[in-house]
Amino acid sequence: MLTKQWTKESVEKLYEQPFLELIYHARTIHKQTFTTDEMELCTLANIKMGACPEDCAYCTQSGHYKTGIKRQKLLDVESVLSQASVAKENGAQRFCMGAAWRNPPEKDFPHVLEMIKSVKAMGLETCVTLGMLTGEQAYALKEAGLDFYNHNLDTSPDYYEKIITTHTYQDRLNTLEHIRQANIQVCCGGIIGMGESRDDRIALLVQLANLPQPPSSVPINQFIPMKGTPLEHIPPIDHFEFIRTIAAARIILPKAMVRLSAGRDDMSDEMQALCFFAGANSIFFCDKLLTANNPDSKRDLQLLKTLGIKIKNKPHQTNHHANI
Ligand code: SAM
Ligand code: DTB
């Protein structure tokens, strides 16, 4: 069956509906695909921190800027596995490993394969984000048992060039194609609030919806301004505009898990609840993202309980860790 082609005009039309109509529209689509309100919990681990050769203007891990973050070579397999085991204990379904690389270095790649095999053997879904890949690397990751690869388009093609000069939008699309060819599920989304226009946000959504196959996972990150980076002083995005982007993503990608990703630590519970109403059904469940803070698990479990949202794939819905 041919999937619907989304044009700039058609996405613009839905994005610009009156706010309440838009979130109602998104909620209606959401309920057609997902019959119960369930939240996917993914735990994120930073397996290689800082000193990245890329110049992404939003990123605290770029070696181009004085951000003061710790630099850390690739962690050893054992310490990653102990983090994964805690994540599983705490109820996460997926363990995502992120590395501040342009692309995975040859000497480190076999260790990453080892991490994937072992995390998978623990019964967790696996996801990695390692920068650009060759076709061969994508196949090797698949062989190791990788379920998802995260590689974001982040913004519109036009705005991308203003944010990053060390690689291109086409480079990102090429890696996404290698992942797809290797039959690994694509996790691809973006950052909202880097000073881009509404047109840029719409253009990003059009890109995501028109990938050869819709991504199965779509992280929507609220931009976190990072000290020492060129985007440090960008004013915060309007909350309703951010929620509009979530709602539009839900409508044009009805089957995707839409992840309310970076920026939750600064959001009120009510803001998060509106994002969930607008179609977000996945979160990062860990005290830290890569370098930035995330709400602690106690706060998250309490919020899910307050809202009556179940944890995805959890057989018994009482959670002794949060004691609620
Ligand atoms: N180096 C790899 C890459 O660029 O694909 C993986 C790590 S990179 C940090 C993963 C994603 O984190 C970025 O694509 C971006 O969407 C998100 N991210 C990074 N810094 C952020 C920030 N300050 N605010 C919000 N999201 C951010
Ligand atoms: C994604 O889209 N968001 C995550 C994950 N993929 C790797 C990363 C968010 C990073 C937020 C900034 C930081 O922690 O440095």
Ligand code: SF4
């Ligand atoms: Fe490096 Fe990824 Fe950060 Fe860009 S976003 S500087 S590629 S870690």
